[in-house]
Amino acid sequence: MAEYKEVVHERLYLKVPGGEQLRKTSAGRLKHMLADGWRETQRWDHPEHVTVRLERTGHAPTMKILPKPPAPPPRAPRQGGFRGGFNRGGPRGPRGGPGGPGGPGGQSRQAGPAGGAPAAPAPT
Numbered sequence: 001m002a003e004y005k006e007v008v009h010e011r012l013y014l015k016v017p018g019g020e021q022l023r024k025t026s027a028g029r030l031k032h033m034l035a036d037g038w039r040e041t042q043r044w045d046h047p048e049h050v051t052v053r054l055e056r057t058g059h060a061p062t063m064k065i066l067p068k069p070p071a072p073p074p075r076a077p078r079q080g081g082f083r084g085g086f087n088r089g090g091p092r093g094p095r096g097g098p099g100g101p102g103g104p105g106g107q108s109r110q111a112g113p114a115g116g117a118p119a120a121p122a123p124t
Contacts, residue, residue, distance in 0.1 A: 004060040
């Protein structure tokens, strides 16, 4: 079996352009990588940053992207006509109920004898 090798190029920024001291974040990142088993193999100096080549070897890591599981079989068609179909409404049916449109008290009531003037007779 072939040996597994990882190579990373890290850009570490300096405190002062042209200086040698790394910023806190860059110094901490390099320290952390070295503690995790990476080895610094090369270094390239630039005016504002340093590029470092880090390597580590060992066994191949486990798969990060797992294969997709097979798709489930298609569902059987539903039976039963309009049960649970459209315009079903709530617990009392499609619309209405006491006080709703189409139910008792849903339409405006005409004024009767108790409401003042008697209702006019319907034209024939």
